[in-house]
Amino acid sequence: MASSPYFSLAVLFVAALGFGLTPLGLAWLWGRVFSPAKPNAVKNAIYECGLESRGDAWMQFRSAYYLYAIIFLIFDVEAVFLLPFAVAFTGLGAAACVAMLVFVLMLIEGLAWAWAKGVLTWA
Amino acid sequence: MAVDEGLKIELGKQGVFVTTIEELYNWGRRSSIWPMQFGLACCAIEMIATTMARYDLARFGAEVFRPSPRQADLMIISGTVTKKMAPQVVRLYNQMAEPRYVIAMGACAISGGPFKQGYNVLKGIDRYIPVDVHIPGCPPRPEALLQAFMTLQKKIDGQPLTGPDRPRFLDAEAQGEFPVPVQGEHDLEPTSNPGVWTVPVVIR
Ligand code: SF4
Numbered sequence: 001m002a003s004s005p006y007f008s009l010a011v012l013f014v015a016a017l018g019f020g021l022t023p024l025g026l027a028w029l030w031g032r033v034f035s036p037a038k039p040n041a042v043k044n045a046i047y048e049c050g051l052e053s054r055g056d057a058w059m060q061f062r063s064a065y066y067l068y069a070i071i072f073l074i075f076d077v078e079a080v081f082l083l084p085f086a087v088a089f090t091g092l093g094a095a096a097c098v099a100m101l102v103f104v105l106m107l108i109e110g111l112a113w114a115w116a117k118g119v120l121t122w123a
Numbered sequence: 124m125a126v127d128e129g130l131k132i133e134l135g136k137q138g139v140f141v142t143t144i145e146e147l148y149n150w151g152r153r154s155s156i157w158p159m160q161f162g163l164a165c166c167a168i169e170m171i172a173t174t175m176a177r178y179d180l181a182r183f184g185a186e187v188f189r190p191s192p193r194q195a196d197l198m199i200i201s202g203t204v205t206k207k208m209a210p211q212v213v214r215l216y217n218q219m220a221e222p223r224y225v226i227a228m229g230a231c232a233i234s235g236g237p238f239k240q241g242y243n244v245l246k247g248i249d250r251y252i253p254v255d256v257h258i259p260g261c262p263p264r265p266e267a268l269l270q271a272f273m274t275l276q277k278k279i280d281g282q283p284l285t286g287p288d289r290p291r292f293l294d295a296e297a298q299g300e301f302p303v304p305v306q307g308e309h310d311l312e313p314t315s316n317p318g319v320w321t322v323p324v325v326i327r
Contacts, residue, residue: 034284034293035221035222035292035293036293036294036295038221038295038299038300040217040299040300042214042217042218042300042303043217043218043299043300045214045218048191048192048193048215048218050211050212050214050215051211051214052214
């Protein structure tokens with residue numbers, strides 16, 4: 001067995017496992033012997049900001065937030081795609097250019113929609 | 124069984140290190156007191172200054188301010204505790220894992236300080252939770268907070284693991300939950316926790 005090429009690997013694996021598990025085991029043992037657990041309702045509460053949680057987390061969000069999603073796509077995500085497109089522009093075939101054009105047009109449509117909705121005016 | 128102090132020093136000179144589990148445990152605990160990231164008023168600014176390079180709280184192993192009570196060992200009550208805020212403070216204290224310590228920083232946290240006469244100010248956080256170190260001042264200087272840290276470290280060093288003098292968190296019988304006060308009609312209810320604070324008798 002000791003002649004197997006994997007023997008040293010196995011030894012290292014066991015050592016690594018022990019390295020990780022020993023402190024955990026010691027901590028567990030320490031907890032058992034010395035420090036009694038004292039759970040209570042306040043301590044086990046899920047929310048940790050000092051306030052009590054109220055209501056249900058499974059609520060609905062306002063659909064009006066789609067406008068933010070559109071704006072995010074146009075001004076943030078699009079730039080990520082435009083940059084490699086611009087860099088590789090001279091070496092691109094017609095099909096790639098058309099695909100990119102469709103993509104940009106779709107986003108421009110979103111921009112026009114947002115503009116019409118008055119999202120781009122602040123005051 | 125304790126090793127004689129003189130013998131220990133003598134052995135140390137020979138390169139032999141003698142210790143007990145208790146000492147090792149206390150050394151570990153006092154060298155990594157993680158405070159909770161949590162400031163209440165003007166005193167918090169001094170607390171922040173203490174953590175910065177000039178005063179360097181990191182020397183005490185306490186620079187890791189945790190944003191969650193579950194990971195914190197120490198609560199620094201740094202500022203005025205209003206009656207609106209007191210239930211939150213007590214709830215956060217309850218949610219900290221034991222062992223947990225409290226430093227009441229500044230006149231406000233100790234007694235209400237300059238706002239003691241205010242109808243909305245709690246007259247000392249020790250009415251609800253056990254405070255380990257009080258530091259006076261308005262605000263206490265960062266050096267005072269460092270002094271409080273050192274005092275707390277000394278206190279931790281002296282805590283036995285077993286026996287009747289062992290601290291609360293090692294005692295299965297000791298109180299683990301500190302009731303969170305609620306907003307009553309005129310004041311917080313209850314107005315104090317009799318388990319940690321006795322109402323002083325006013326002699327007229
Ligand atoms: S003790 Fe003074 S500095 Fe500290 S919170 Fe109160 S008023 Fe502010």
